[in-house]
Amino acid sequence: MDNMPQTPPFTGVFGSNGYNMNLFQTKEEGCGGLYYHDDTLVSGSLDALINHLVPTLDYYPDRTYIFTFLLSSRLFIHPYELMSKVCHLCVEQQRLSDPQADKMRTRKIAPKILQLLTEWTDTFAYDFRDERMMRSLKELTHRLASGDELYRKAVQQMTQALIRKLTVLSQYEEALGKISATAAERLTVLKAKPQAVQRDLLATCSDPFTVAQQLTHIELERLSYIGPEEFVQAFVQKDPLDNDKSCYSDHKKASNLEAYVEWFNRLSYLVATEICMPVKKKHRARVMEFFIDVARECFNIGNFNSLMAIICKWPHVTLCPSSPLLPSPPLCSSSPAGNLLPAARGSETLLSLFVFQIVIPFFSLFIKDIYFFNEGCANRLQSGHVNFKKFWELAKQVSDFMTWKKVECPFEKDRKVLQYLLTAPVFTEDALYVASYESEGPENTMEKDRWKSLRSTLLSRV
Template structure:
């Protein structure tokens, strides 16, 4: 977790030794009521004991992996604002910070640890603080810690300023998404209103793949780690705990990212079905095969899969005469890499190679790892479904959440990579806002390009023409 230089200095001056406190966590854990360890690993605990385990003391500071895992998973059992309230209460009462006669040296030793915990929370889960109750508790505790000490006051001011900037940036991003979606909302439902073609904007597959990577990395960067957990709240936790998130948006940035995948798939299908001439359709298919291949080389597996999905849509795949003219060798290789058989064995192998390259990379370009996002969500979902949130004795099953946190932590690394490619505003605008055919219009365009082959297709074609062309 990044630290501000000022806070780092305070931790050193207060005698804070992170490794010491992490080691003591294991030693002390066995004696903590309500926590259960196996082979020096915390495997379960009561909610109250886990909350106590999060709060620093004079001779203890929680391991960062524990802090992240608990802050991530606790929202399935308690509102973040309720957790913050409990943490603040423990910090004040347990450490006697409310006692005006308390030893100033004690406060001086405790304040940096508490501020460090708050900083980890605000940096890793900033969206929690969109709740006014969270922000109020944060300010009350930090004001108490900073009272009468200029150094701590500067740390607090810096931390809150960074948090507010993050929340402001998020609001601007969400407003921009609304505008983009409004521009692209009206899907084309009639063939006469044909959109501009991608190849008239840019015919260089390398450039298009790079612009797709810009979009992917930007949208990834705004997904909060908690959204993976909160996305499961729709059906409630496995142990039927009361829903904690019925009163606000849970996974809006995650959902926006999934919608982007769907848009890209439909855009590719639209671009292929749109041209009247077979020669033009062949050119478009081969162009997007090259774009997909470059996405693979970059490490942008999400755009790669979206493009393949668009090409595999039935209105596209049925264009046999068109496909007979396509040089499909490159496409066959890509399809093999993304073959779903064996639980996407080939993709997972290629993805492991990309992540290994990213870990040892010297250049930003080599650091790029953009997972096939729907599969990532599916993996986390099945991990959630496959294990109960609680043990038979009522303890929280922390083994499960260690594993979930591990997967989300990897995502946190991938989403922080800065895109190294130069932006092309015209191409980005087209990719984000160009109107695309609806599913029905795609079918009609496909039949108009290559006529129906059987009675079922003929009936479908007549029905679509009657329905869609009557709107002109």
């Protein structure tokens, strides 16, 4: 539609600096149930915020507001309830249900409503796995497209794009299930017949750069399927100012976020397993050196999550491109967006290593920062108004993530290496202890007793 506002590529709705929150200023000005400070919305009633989301003939909400409100609103209201309210406001305010309504008026407002729905379905597509959401969407778009071929085509394109996204998500979840099943089967074989599993990662691929590239493929793929709303839904708790009916208690689980965290844990245990498996000390040392090289290549690429997964079980070791092993200073900053990157930016030599401009942050730190920020700031003010000042900042952090996950991996896939990384057998914590003792031998009576106890327990599970 020529007269529909165009949505630019999503590169972070807040720009480079975000909003000036003026946290220590308290003077506010009210406007229709919304309160502003220095032209920035800082609080408002839920109803007023919903009204602020709905376009009119002479108003369309800012993209930063749309993203922030759709992200945070699920703390107070189900997405399907919000969609129902938005649809009701659109129909009633713009008289879309009136067959005698001015067609010119409808033609002016329809592109704006369709744009809002397009931004919702594009950025928060997973909300529409709920049949109630789809039903409301179909009812509203039917009213907009009725009798106008131009709008009908736009609605069809939006709906098809949404269905494609949801179909790809279902296929991804199915693939994850198959990968997990294969890994479980191979672990069963490893427990029953350790000698039958002689192959290791080095036998599959001896090039650290190739392994780092394939790790980056896995990281970026799993990042790409995490919906921004999962960062909020992971921490949803009952709002004491809401009743049971309005509390968002049956929210969709943050399954893609959880799958990404599980991948980090799997990689950590895979590295430890690979190191403990060889019988000869010389071979174990070679495997350790190999993973140090892989970690360094991950650093060079900008894949800090894989880097941390590889070395997280080596508490007294850190890595940098100039030296494989150094005494351990703090490895990452408190900044969720940068992690190791701020140190690299201080040196033109190190900066030149980021050829592909990939930034995959240490995800556990990023999640932790969001969690503590959420816990440290109230969702509502004492007046009962939504503390929108908090949600501008929360959305800024999630917007950074949206930028990271849009990066396409520039490396070619190596199916053999990917399959190994995703499905190779991985020891549990107890099994790693036993394997470690059997490789090096316990050094004292306490370690001997622990080894015997763990070994007996593990054998009884086989």
